[in-house]
Amino acid sequence: MEDNNRNLILAMVLSALVILVWSIFFAPEPAPPVQETAQTQAVDGQVAPGTAAAPAAGQTGTAPALAGASADPSQAAARVGIESPSLKGTISLAGGRIDDLELTGYHETLDPNSPNVRLLSPTAQAGLKAEGSPVAPGGAAAVTVQKPYYAVYGWMPAAGTDPALVPGPATVWSVESGDVLAPGKPVTLRWDNGAGQIFRRTYELDDKFLFTISQSLENKGQAPFAAAPYGILARHGKPDTQNYYVLHEGAVGMTDGKLLEKKYKSITELDAAAGEGPAELIEVKENGWIGFTDKYWMTTLAPAPGSSFTAVVKYAPGADIFQTETRMPVQTVAPGATGTSASYLFAGAKVWETINGYQEAPGIDRFVDSIDWGWFYFLTKPIFRLLHWLHGFIGNMGWSIIGLTFILKLLVFPLARKSYISMAKMKELQPQMEAIKERTGEDRMKYQKEVMELYKREKVNPAAGCLPVLLQIPIFFSLYKVIFVTIELRHAPWVGWIHDLSAPDPSSLWNLFGMLPWAAPGQGSFLHSFTLPVLAIILGISMWMQQKLNPAPADPAQKMIFAWMPWIFMFMLGGFASGLVLYWITNNLITIAQQYTIMSMHGHRPDFFGNIKSALPTRPKADDKKGGK
Template identity: 55%
Template sequence: MDDQSKNLILATAMSFAVILVWFLLFPPSEQAPTAPVATETSQPATPGTATSPTLAAPDAKPRAEALALTQRVAIDTPRLGGSFSLTGGRIDDIQLLNYRETIDDNSPTVTLFSPAGAAQSYYALYGWSAAAGTAAAVPGPSTQWTVESGDKLTPATPVTLRWDNGGGLIFRQILSVDENYMFTVTQTVENTTGGEVRLAPYGIIARHGMPADLKNFYILHEGVTAMTDGTLEELKYKALKDLEPDPNEGGALTQHLAVTENGWIGFTDHYWMSTLVPTPGQSFNAVAKYTPATDTFQTDVRMPVMSVAPGATVESSTMLFAGAKVWSLLRDYQNEKGIDRFVDAIDWGWFFFLTKPIFRALHVMHNLLGNMGLAIIGLTFLIKLILFPLAYKSYVSMSKMKALQPEMEKIKERTAGDSMKMQQEVMALYKREKVNPAAGCLPILLQIPIFFSLYKVIFVTIELRHAPFFGWLRDLSAPDPSSWINGFGLLPWAAPDHTSMIGIISIGILPILLGISMWLQQRLNPMPADKTQAMIFNWMPWIFMFMLGSFASGLVLYWVANNTITFVQQYLIMRSQGVKPNVFENVTAPFRRSKKSG
């Protein structure tokens, strides 16, 4: 067998091995079991400290019942619906109006925040802590606020809440929201006492119990995400449970991430995020903690202690992002509001230098073509165009090697029994004809990091969620829903779930096209004479077909498009070099060989 075939087998085998390892390490995600859910009632911050309160949790109630327990103010924006509670001023009822739980048009909209006392309660809360030496009552999680102005929170109408502590301090919260997902909460305190008071404002995001839709997928970060002066820090929920108790935090497992002047902290899910964003330039302490007794995860931003002179009023503003991780919106917030590296709230992974440009290219293609499937195909053309010089050189080298086959056969006959001399003459032939025997595998190897990066982009970015292509492919972030087991929808039963063992083999139309395209691409070259090597080549496309059948259909679409373009490229380049691949003869050769052996 010639070196070209050996290199092609090596490259294909390496691709297979890497993707197999990837498949084993990162299997299709399964929904994690829902952890026992705690809900909460809260206690005010302890006077004399400048920390945030520790939240407690009674038994859970149905969501509608928990919402009805407190007075509420409606939230109404183009992207958000819900309400916030006058108890504690909690922002605790958020619906993402542009997103549904499934691709069904009648599916419920996605719920982000739920109130204290409900299953999976998840909310934002603001207040003040009294510093050492100040014994004044301060607003906390159980404070009953009154509405001073505004009857509904909209982009055009902010709402102001007021609470008088009865001891000479008047607190206000001014809540505003934009047309997307960003709230601004401005806290003020007016001192009508005769002496100075020292107070520290804080913001909290709390969620009780593990998220019900936690993916537990190695490729995806879910949990705390923080940016502290240019450093991205990530803590999974399990990592929070492994922290050390902090006596200054009531024994809660706590990590003080940093004292920073530019940054943010919050919780990130697969597609959604809640993030506290102090005004850029405002010094704050970022804290993540977990309270085992109440099964409460919490992120805090704690601002420095502020001195409020008699007759004076001070204020502190903090932004709250609560919504979908849409790249263009995060980029705009980053650029327009100066939020440091806000687009890195999306989990770009270790290969961010590939995933970021790949996503941006997809984004541009989607804006131009209006269809994410067409954008993936367009991206495939773009990648092939970028790699064309290398591919051209590789395929020219392969063509020259084919042209040298008669001369190599003569060398083998002439040096029969002397492998060292044969190798020397073959290498001299390559050098004389300027042929690189290793060039044939480079295009295949370069596809591996691109493949993995595209997989990451398709899996983590919300722009691919529920993105349709054509026909039966209504969600490119999910596996092809068709299956040969039900005759591709012609038979009256559902296809097996792709996370089951039988589901892995019940592949659909797109994976089958992948196998066929890879098989035809192989047939540009004759099969190796060695039976073992020929068997590996024959089985490889079909193994890949079943392996990738459970992957996102957008990724399989990329692979089919890539194989098709590669086939055309290689065929035309080989013909331009005087080599005429006989694809039909190579396709039928295994069958003729089998007939002869029979």
């Protein structure tokens, strides 16, 4: 019995370790003080040609540097609309920038009337209009001011090519064909340099989040013309991040099979490249992509599979602009010929099924690794795949988590069965262990030696009960990662009051679970766990029930630990995502059923109610009181 209690204490200690690790590595960093709000900050910046030397023919081109500017041509330039089942926005004809994009399938909050999630924002926040559409008075539409974030493509002149003959980031293009970019309805922009070269850029869009960008350079001149195509993603200022230690937010990419991840702070600390400022340049031979990732959203530049390019991550300190680039090799276009460059732009939600589809076609290499699978990726990926499959079958993510728990418990059942059988056998050995204890007296070494000989003779492994507990730790962290980072859990309801399994249970005992007309303190913070949400209370009760499968230990210290541990965990875990608490509750209930059934089958049915009674404080009998006198 002492070993059974030791295993349960080990389980509780390891669970406490889980909480400690969570508080150190998973809990968010304190948010830095806000110096300027987005609503009052006027941001005016644009991509401007750099001063770096032009590349020689055949070498990889150098994209324009980013700098702030007091005058932004995109404010006055016309726009082309973007309309699809998943996206809504506009393209500025100044530079042909994709700089105004909303995700129509996602809202900022659970309220269906809340604004759509805005992914990209222009430098001129108040000039959003599609070409040919009515304009609000003063030429501006009322929009929420956000930090500029956009994608821009272009060509850089090679050595010997006049920079004025290539379109710059501020060049105003004209629409050659198409009026609104939509699935099956491409839009082509055109710019003539007046010296015999015509540049075109064609945008195509599917029904999800993938743009296909085709650039062409038609040389009608009398001499060869050399230039290098590029793509840029620019973020003005550090975005508002989640600030979790284990959540990657920043630059992300894949370069010939190697994952690249750079947090924003790390980008500012990069070594200076020649003429670049803080920058990292990686030569990609065949396959790769690069961009910026948030918790649920991402923008990514992806040259056509099989293309060589230079992947760049850099920071412009003076303008406070973070930038990722794909720089393509210089093309020398002969007279009468046309040079082309094709690439993809992903701009949207990190939906696994969608991203996996783009990995298969058009073949963006290892694109699913843009999702932050974490340290236990070898567990996180299959757990998510299983949860995704269950959700497709069941249709409710909460019930899918419960189904996943059953499957995971089934997979570790052989170990659990061996553990519970070992516990039953150790109960059979209890009388012999008591006899050894009486015979050896205070000689602990002799007692331990004879007990180990007894275990060996009876083929009992006292450590068998520990392995299932140890296996729960990586499974717990992996499931936590799945619930925390995958967008499939965002705003996913279960039953009743649980409308978002990725967020803590919003109920609270402090207002009688919504019956009283005041909000619970600490809503949306870790303090919320101390207001006792419903799921936290159920978790505490399930841990208490699991504890009562074994008699209370005789040692007073252990008995006190057992008495307090379920309720301590009840307070500590209330702030976790409700989906994770649901998993833990289900896991506890299955464990109770397994242990009770298996031990009963081996002749040692746990005395659940007897253990509860023995754990309660008892009053001395009347005879005892008299004897005490």
